[in-house]
Amino acid sequence: MTKEPQSTLIPTDVPHETGQSPEHKLPRSRHDSISSAPAMKSAGHVIVDSLAAHGVQRTYVVPGESFLDVLDGLHNSQIETIVCRHEGGAAYMAEAEGKMNQLPGVAMVTRGPGAANAHVGLHTAWQDSTPMILFVGLIPFAHRDREAFQEFDIKAWFDTGAKRVMVLDHPERASEIVAEAIFAAMSGRPGPVVVGLPEDILRQPVDPAIHPAIPVATGGMGSDDAEALKAALASSNKPLFVTGGNDWTPSAAEQLTDWLERHHIPAAAEWRTQGTVPFDSPSYVGPIGYGRPRPTYDLLEETDLLVFVGTVPGDVITDGFVCRQDWTKKNFLVTVDPSLRGRSGPVSRQILAKPGAFVRSLAGIELEVKEEWKAWTGRMRAEQESFAALPAPTPADGPARMDTLMANLVPRLTADALVTFGAGEHTNWAHRYFPTRRYASMISARNGSMGYSIPSAVAASLAEPRRRVVTIAGDGEFLMNGQELATAxxxxxxxxxxxMDNREYGTIRTHQERHYPRRVSGTQLKNPDFAMMATAFGGFGITVTQDKDVPAALDAALAAIDNDHVFALIHLVVEQRVMAYQASV
Structure with missing residues (x-):
């Protein structure tokens, strides 16, 4: 880390050198009596105390001199400080934790270069609607607008890709700004919030009182909404629910599943959000998005009533704003975002509610089950079961295959297993075969961000250490944040x-062959020994080149995790041009 210049503490009663000149004294009425004044704490320490009071369990950090006082506050805090190896990895970890919990994931980085490196995690949180807070250390307030070392305009950098960008210019608001940031990240459509922390402001002494949590409105389904939905369902022969987003709870997911199954109504999953309705539910009919199986590809046009819960029909679901654009179609959108940001196609009715509030009301709607619903759901479920049926577990002669790995991995998984992955063709095997049986059991980047697999797996394993966490990475994707195995x-x-090592950026190669056949350019890779890297980082590593060695490699890797309590890496060297969905899309 480049050493940053030291700054002097600015007295609370001396105005700053800029034109803004904020007053850093607390209101005099709170300091009239010295004997009654509470023991003061620095603003940085109050930020840590406030995060802990709001239930934050860990923060993902790449340290910097700009927020030393916050790091000092973390020293004796109940919050676990996870020191990461790159700001992109730290931001991804916080984003992944935000997907798993109701509270935002929290990352902390330094100014300038550190903030720039963390931007990828913010973009992921923005497009994936994930509650997340990025704290960024800043130059001293007194140095602002003088092009000081690592100075940048935090609002100009982040304003278009975050729900709010706040700067702690008044130390007495330290606890309040934490409460505001958590509220902003969770309210409405969840998303990322950025909080700037000027180095000198953090050291100012303030009243340590903790600001209360700000209640988040969940909306709800009013009586008019309920009647409209009930009428639409009653007149429908082929209804379809689509679940998505990161604003669910396990209980809401279970309640929705129970209602769907009782009524024989099908549900599909938004791209990379599988598990809200379990993989093996008789109502689950598959994922909708890139690389979708052929049966669900046609669902949007065939259904006569779509009910989106927690998400909207966006670019990926509608194949680039092409499918389901006929405004005579019935679409009910259940989202607490009144702007319907990202929506494509018709809107018959919007129900302003978070998933939990909607499902509680939905549970009270009882409908006479139609035979058409049973037939419709049964047909789609049979097609999904056929598509997701595991390949034969017996290895074939020749090079290692992902089909063989998944066929042998899935039976070895616990019922609550969780999968994470980033972007690339290697993810298709997880979409197709991984048994997502609860919310949340698939943690991924729906903005197609590479480098997400390892950080998200680390965060998931730390957040839920008793669950079997699996991550599937491509060779190109792995090396973008593979160093976070040191954090693991x-x-x-x-x-x-x-x-999965196919020695290329496979997704781009696929597009390249489609548009520029037989002109391979800019996609080929020469890889290191990934198993040796895993061993060097302190885990277990094994390389598999032949299909016959896959079962034994899995057994060895899982044994290392269970017996030695270390991470394990299987370096699977496959043939270069191999895809999971060639016969199904």
């Missing part, structure tokens, strides 16, 4: 890492 080793995260 340092803090005891134990994911199973599968690296």
């Amino acid at each position: 080793a340092q803090y005891g995260a134990t994911p199973l890492v599968i690296v």
